[in-house]
Amino acid sequence: MITLYGIRNCDTVRKARRWLEDHCIEYRFHDYRESGIERARLVRWRQQAGCGRLLNRRSATWRGLDADERARAEDDEGCLQLLLAHPTLIRRPVVEYSGGLLVGFDPNRWAEALA
Numbered sequence: 001m002i003t004l005y006g007i008r009n010c011d012t013v014r015k016a017r018r019w020l021e022d023h024c025i026e027y028r029f030h031d032y033r034e035s036g037i038e039r040a041r042l043v044r045w046r047q048q049a050g051c052g053r054l055l056n057r058r059s060a061t062w063r064g065l066d067a068d069e070r071a072r073a074e075d076d077e078g079c080l081q082l083l084l085a086h087p088t089l090i091r092r093p094v095v096e097y098s099g100g101l102l103v104g105f106d107p108n109r110w111a112e113a114l115a
């Protein structure tokens with residue numbers, strides 16, 4: 001079974017959930033706004049996708065950060081600390097599946113990976 005990580009009220013997460021359901025793909029949903037995210041999991045994601053791919057610089061949370069906080073995102077450890085402190089900065093959705101990790105919703109990529 002795959003795990004879909006995101007925020008329940010995010011439009012992109014809703015599209016991704018609908019896509020999974022339309023393709024009869026079973027999944028478990030983890031809302032990291034409600035349940036948080038473990039450091040070890042973020043470290044694995046960073047190793048697989050890189051902080052640049054995980055960090056959502058278009059989010060309202062990012063726009064609300066001051067310049068010093070944004071500067072922390074320039075190195076991997078600072079980025080990791082920022083994502084732990086503000087899980088809503090994690091690009092959505094993230095999918096863990098037996099073949100790896102998908103970051104962001106791309107129906108074509110998802111069809112290739114999850115079919």
